[in-house]
Amino acid sequence: TVHFLNAKSLQGQHWVVTAGPTVEAIDPVRYLANRSSGKMGYAIAEMASKAGAEVTLVSGPVSLDVPFGVNCFKVESAEAMLRKVQETLRDDSVFVACAAVADYKPKTVATEKMKKSGDEGLTIELSQNPDILKWVAGETSAFCVGFAAETQNVSDYAKSKMERKGITMICANDVSRDDIGFSCDHNELLVFYREQNITKEQRIGPASKVKVAEQLIELIHQVRPS
Ligand code: CTP
Numbered sequence: 078t079v080h081f082l083n084a085k086s087l088q089g090q091h092w093v094v095t096a097g098p099t100v101e102a103i104d105p106v107r108y109l110a111n112r113s114s115g116k117m118g119y120a121i122a123e124m125a126s127k128a129g130a131e132v133t134l135v136s137g138p139v140s141l142d143v144p145f146g147v148n149c150f151k152v153e154s155a156e157a158m159l160r161k162v163q164e165t166l167r168d169d170s171v172f173v174a175c176a177a178v179a180d181y182k183p184k185t186v187a188t189e190k191m192k193k194s195g196d197e198g199l200t201i202e203l204s205q206n207p208d209i210l211k212w213v214a215g216e217t218s219a220f221c222v223g224f225a226a227e228t229q230n231v232s233d234y235a236k237s238k239m240e241r242k243g244i245t246m247i248c249a250n251d252v253s254r255d256d257i258g259f260s261c262d263h264n265e266l267l268v269f270y271r272e273q274n275i276t277k278e279q280r281i282g283p284a285s286k287v288k289v290a291e292q293l294i295e296l297i298h299q300v301r302p303s
């Protein structure tokens with residue numbers, strides 16, 4: 078099924094996209110973060126906006142220009158990202174969770190720069206961050222699309238993640254490959270989605286992240302009940 082998006086395809090729709098990493102402060106000069114360029118999420122925001130949607134991008138620190146027409150909020154921590162998503166999401170939004178959210182954060186943040194003591198190692202205690210996608214799926218009626226970056230058992234892990242988070246669609250990314258994914262301009266996704274109680278799958282790419290974004294948006298548009 079080939080659907081072509083035009084500038085009005087998503088008119089009247091509100092999309093919220095998370096992108097990039099989150100960074101979790103250890104002290105004023107150090108942080109914990111995930112690997113993510115933000116390119117995939119920015120491409121989705123850009124193409125959804127070009128297809129007529131009102132798009133809110135909630136982005137961790139990345140060095141990308143905000144796509145024209147997209148409303149962007151920059152955040153640092155997972156907690157700040159969750160708050161901004163809660164503020165901007167509507168019950169009829171499409172929510173695309175593309176961010177590489179840090180699963181853990183330091184339990185306490187030192188207010189002054191930590192100094193080395195002799196040649197001792199350092200242990201930092203971590204606590205779990207909130208799961209933004211799980212919150213949206215559980216507490217709102219937004220149509221949720223997740224991403225699953227995996228290095229092994231890609232399909233199985235992605236499908237079980239879709240069940241666990243209670244979402245309709247998940248895009249699996251094999252991040253063990255070096256020709257696609259992280260920091261590249263290209264990507265290949267294996268998308269799993271539920272339609273009439275059946276789990277279906279569709280491969281998108283390999284192609285530029287912009288092309289992949291376009292095809293993913295078409296798929297969301299086709300699967301989402303309107
Ligand atoms: N996600 C999120 N908030 C988190 C963690 C993940 O919104 N605190 C979202 C990601 O943006 C992605 C999806 O959940 O869309 C899956 O993220 P992933 O890290 O693959 O899954 P986790 O549930 O964190 O499981 P794990 O890292 O242990 O594989």
Ligand code: CA
Pocket residue numbers: 178179180
């Ligand atoms: Ca994770």
